[in-house]
Amino acid sequence: MCGLLAYLRNPSAAPSAGLVDAVSGATHLMRHRGPDEPGTWADDDADPTVVLGFNRLSIIDIAHSHQPLSWGPPEQPGRYKLVFNGEIYNYLELREVLRSEYGAEFATDGDGEAILAAYHHWGTEALNRLRGMFAFALWDSVDEELFCARDPFGIKPLFMATGGGGTVVGSEKKSLLDLAPVAGVDLDIDERAVQHYTVLQYVPEPETLHRGVRRLESGSYARIRPGQAPAVTRYFVPRFSAVPFVAGAxxxxxxxxxxxxxxxxxxxxxxxxxxxxxxxxxxxxxxxxxxxxxxxxxxxxxxxxxxxxxxxxxxxxxxxxxxxxxxxxxxxxxxxxxxxxxxxxxxxxxxxxxxxxxxxxxxxxxxxxxxxxxxxxxxxxxxxxxGYTIYREPLSLKAFDYVPGRLRRSLGKASRPLPDGMRGKSLLHRGSLTLEERYYGNARSFSDAQLRAVLPGFRPEWTHTDVTAPLYAESEGWDPVARMQYVDLFxxxxxxxxxxxxxxxxxxxxxxxxxxxxxxxxxxxxxxxxxxxxxxxxxxxxxxxxxxxxxxxxxxNRAKLGFPVPIRHWLRSGELLDWAHATLASSQTDGLVDKPAVARMLDEHRIGAADHSRRLWTVLIFMLWHAIFVERSVVPQIAEPTYPVQL
Known part of the structure; x- marks a missing residue:
């Protein structure tokens, strides 16, 4: 497990003698990901095309497998350079196949060389043979191409940003932000991503809150050539294909x-x-x-x-x-x-x-x-x-499947004037909606009406369907639980x-x-x-x-709880309430958030008139993020990692 950074310079950009130092400094910002060993490599120290940075957390083959890692076939030694975050759990099996079938030679006992040899012999098909979690950047000095890939489920992150100066790829966004002036990356706030975050409680891939920074999506790879934007391809699409149980089996x-x-x-x-x-x-x-x-x-x-x-x-x-x-x-x-x-x-x-x-x-x-x-x-x-309780909803709403669509809509309209909390109101409302309308993942902080109240720039077309509509189209014909699972995977x-x-x-x-x-x-x-x-x-x-x-x-058969957190109670008294008031008062997010509306929500929650805890938490965390990464008014104290090399 480590932190990686790769900078691919645009050939038309002015030479940068300090690029290696800049990448090294940006890599240090994610030293917590790999405090055991830093590393930097450039194809040319004076006028580099590509610079790779790395922080290593030594887990396998501790004494060797240093990164950036070099490998190549006998006829092209050192052709590839790799920075890799993650673990390949079947690396021993892969190394044996590559050795026996292709005569591949390895200088280490780690999993990094297995990635390089697999890519050399199998190309992008190698990704489907890797059993593990990974995000990596691989420089091919012969084809002059940076190849980046991410594991099927998105366990490990990978951010990408391209500007006039070049393309930067890394495990953490903060390192990309540090290199943004060199790369010429647009760091304006993406208000559409802000709206998506506010309703979903997270920023959906491939977006980030900075317009010029994006994420390589799970199960995808990108080919990046100097001076060109990344060309992204999805290699893994999860498919749910039910096979009925045979009686007695x-x-x-x-x-x-x-x-x-x-x-x-x-x-x-x-x-x-x-x-x-x-x-x-x-x-x-x-x-x-x-x-x-x-x-x-x-x-x-x-x-x-x-x-x-x-x-x-x-x-x-x-x-x-x-x-x-x-x-x-x-x-x-x-x-x-x-x-x-x-x-x-x-x-x-x-x-x-x-x-x-x-x-x-x-x-x-x-x-x-x-x-x-x-x-x-x-x-x-x-x-x-x-495993989510919401997956049982299709059973509770099964009766509505036999109700004509027009009548279902009428039942939904009839539920609107009923008092909130009245028995049956929620059932009628949700039963009147299609699965595509009512389900878009395991989180929803705000309704559209509530969003309008707190986001001055609210746009009705920036809805959850931006994210979920393609997923429902891809899962057409599956059973409703499989479709909900598919939505949640993405x-x-x-x-x-x-x-x-x-x-x-x-x-x-x-x-x-x-x-x-x-x-x-x-x-x-x-x-x-x-x-x-x-x-x-x-x-x-x-x-x-x-x-x-x-x-x-x-x-x-115990009910799922996870790690329950008492923010509903703490936002009514004590240190968390004090923090909420201070954060709201100092925040410079006026153009993005209606602060008086949030203040009213906080007062209503404090006196027990309503439970706004999750909505308040969503807005307050955004304000804290903005203070750290945009305003720079909050500077967290980050200690240097002091862990031993091995435990």
Whole structure:
């Protein structure tokens, strides 16, 4: 797990003698991603075309595999240079195939050379053979091309920006912003992205809040030649193709799930350092930890919670750790700690994400880094196996499928004058809508009417359908749960879940691995029929059945909580309310946000007249982001990483 940066200069741009130093300085801004070893390479120190920067977190082949990494076939030694963030879990198998079939030679024992040799012999098809998480930039000195790629699910990030001076690619946006004056990148705020963020609680890919900076989307690669904009191609499209269960053969399908998870966890345990696991009170993380125990009987698990009653899963996690025989470490977060860490957390995020759960994740990652260098976690299980409660909605609305469209619309209109909270109002309203209209992922902070109130530049055409309409078109004919899963894979998963997982662990120089988000696990999960994902009483039905021999009984059918955060209570009194008032008063976002409207929301929430907590949090985090990255009025104190090279 590391941080990468690549600068490809436009040949028509003026020579820059200081470009290598500029890239080195920008690389240092993400030193937390790899405090073990920095590295910089340029094709020409005096007048470079390409400069690569790197910060390494040494996990595999610690003594070697230094980056930027050089490799080439015997007839073209050193043809390729690589900067690579992530892990390729089947690198041993790939190296053996490349050695036996092509005579490939390797100077290290790591996974980076496997990427280079695979790309040389298989081209872009190599991406479909990589089993892991990755974002990389590869310079081909013969073809004079920078080839960049990102893993199928978007576990690892990759930002891109092109201007008159050239193209810059990197793991963190802050490094691109630092090089923007050299590259000539447009740093105006993208108001459409601001509106998308406000309604979704995250900025959907490929957008960022700066107009000139974009993200390479999950499952995509880009070819970049000097003086040209990136040419992007999607190589992975997840398909859900249900295969009905044959009567009497259910056990074999459940055994298949168990086997593929066991194999994925085994490969995710490959490391030359200590591997631990995050453990909440849910089935997903417990299953991963239980399977990991088979490879490391001294596994350490980690969880977090808050002082306020009802906002901690520590007791359940402790019971789970005892049941599987793992050592457990817990971190309790106070309101004061929570507030004090916010500027630092938003700086690490690069882009605002209005999910309060990322704050406890930051703290538990910091605690875990004292003990281990790698952790396993359960992200992705809900999207692959049907774990969100909202996925059961098609069952509750099934009766509306038999109601003619015009009548359904009439029922929706009839529900509008009914008092809010009245029994049946929400059912009538949602039943009157199509799936495409009512579902666009696992987050919605604002209705259109509420958006108009807080965004002076609100545009009705900048809606969630910008993001979801193509996804619904691509999933036409699938069952409704599969379509919802497909939407979430491209929205909530990569926009929220994986961003906070990457950023909060990397902030603490900790590598997080997600065994559920494995191509072979997905292939098995994608064939599950509707009734094996959700029922009227549960979610992830097939996964729960498969995990019965593995997961302790007290968590097998426990409701999903994640890391609950008491912001609803804290925004009514104490340090968080004080922070909210101070942030609102000092923010210079007047042209983007209606501050008096937000102040009224805060007052209504404070006195208990309404629950505006998630909407307030969304706006306040944006204001803090703006203060850090635009106004520069808030300068977080970022300490130099002081971790040992190996744990």
């Amino acid at each position: 259910e056990k074999s399908r459940y055994d298949e799930i168990t086997a593929v998870l066991e194999d994925s966890v085994a490969k995710h345990m490959r490391a030359d350092v200590t591997v631990g696991a995050f453990l909440s009170g849910g089935i997903d993380s417990t299953a991963i930890a239980a399977l990991a125990m088979r490879h490391n009987p001294r596994l350490i698990t980690f969880t977090t919670g808050f002082e306020r009653e009802g906002f901690s899963e520590i007791d359940v996690a402790v019971a789970s750790a005892e049941a599987i025989g793992a050592r457990h470490v817990a971190k309790v977060v106070s309101q004061a700690e929570f507030v004090a860490a916010l500027p630092e957390i938003v700086w690490y995020l690069d882009e605002p994400v209005a999910d309060p759960a990322l704050v406890p994740l930051f703290f538990i990652a910091r605690e875990a880094r004292k003990h281990v260098k790698v952790v396993l976690s359960g992200e992705g299980a809900d999207e692959l196996f049907g 929205t909530w998963l990569r926009g929220d879940i994986l961003v906070k997982a990457d950023k909060m662990t990397m902030a603490n120089s900790l590598e997080l691995r997600v065994p559920f988000l494995d191509p072979e696990v997905f292939e098995v999960a994608s064939r599950l029929p509707f009734d094996q994902k959700i029922t009227r009483t549960t979610t992830k039905y097939a996964l729960r059945r498969a995990l019965e021999p593995i997961v302790p009984a007290h968590v097998l």
